[in-house]
Amino acid sequence: MQTVLATELYDHREDEGMGSQAFDSFELANLAEVAEFKVVVVELRGLLVGAFGSWPAREGSGPDRSAGGQVEQGG
Amino acid sequence: MFVTLADLAGSSNFALQRTIPLALPACTQSKPVSYQHYVTGAPMASLPSQLEGKTLVPLLAGAPATGSAAAFTIYPRWREYDDHTHCFKSYSQIEAIGLSVRTATFRLTDWTAWNASFNKPGTLRSSPIILCSNAA
Numbered sequence A: 001m002q003t004v005l006a007t008e009l010y011d012h013r014e015d016e017g018m019g020s021q022a023f024d025s026f027e028l029a030n031l032a033e034v035a036e037f038k039v040v041v042v043e044l045r046g047l048l049v050g051a052f053g054s055w056p057a058r059e060g061s062g063p064d065r066s067a068g069g070q071v072e073q074g075g
Numbered sequence B: 001m002f003v004t005l006a007d008l009a010g011s012s013n014f015a016l017q018r019t020i021p022l023a024l025p026a027c028t029q030s031k032p033v034s035y036q037h038y039v040t041g042a043p044m045a046s047l048p049s050q051l052e053g054k055t056l057v058p059l060l061a062g063a064p065a066t067g068s069a070a071a072f073t074i075y076p077r078w079r080e081y082d083d084h085t086h087c088f089k090s091y092s093q094i095e096a097i098g099l100s101v102r103t104a105t106f107r108l109t110d111w112t113a114w115n116a117s118f119n120k121p122g123t124l125r126s127s128p129i130i131l132c133s134n135a136a
Helices: A035-052 B013-019 B035-041 B084-088
Strands: A004-011 B071-078 B094-102 B106-112
Touching: A004 A035, A035 B071, A035 B094, A035 B106
Parallel strands: none
Antiparallel strands: A004 B106, B071 B094, B094 B106
């Protein structure tokens, strides 16, 4: 797995995905270092390893500015 | 009902990604495409080459859910830039890259070092640290 600089873990068990609270109410407390959630971190990190563990090297130094337009929104 | 980018103004980057996970390809790839564009355009034509993933149109149409129960996102952070101007900066200037997985119950993000020589996350492991907590 990659060099981990920092970890965030957020609890969405009460998140029904509806209403404005779905955007603002479930990522207020980072639980990554809370003992009772250590098993969750291990489990989900295993998913990350499966998804990104064999990241291929890519050629090129960045996006081709001549190919694309402007982004639609700031973040 | 579709959520538009305008509806999400003020939301965090990860809230945006969570809501439109297949609409915003990795920032390094190309121009973002709106969710509405994706779900309406995907069945009618081949996906843009810069997009990865699968169409959710059958799911929205009532088909039973299949496949992975987790969604994965990637979010790079560039040195000195924290707006979308960084989408056009060199990969060599990437400071860290967030690898995130969202399940039905949790979201985990590991912020990892970036190996600019090979345009990929670093390969060493170190102990994670707390990034921050916004709890009152």
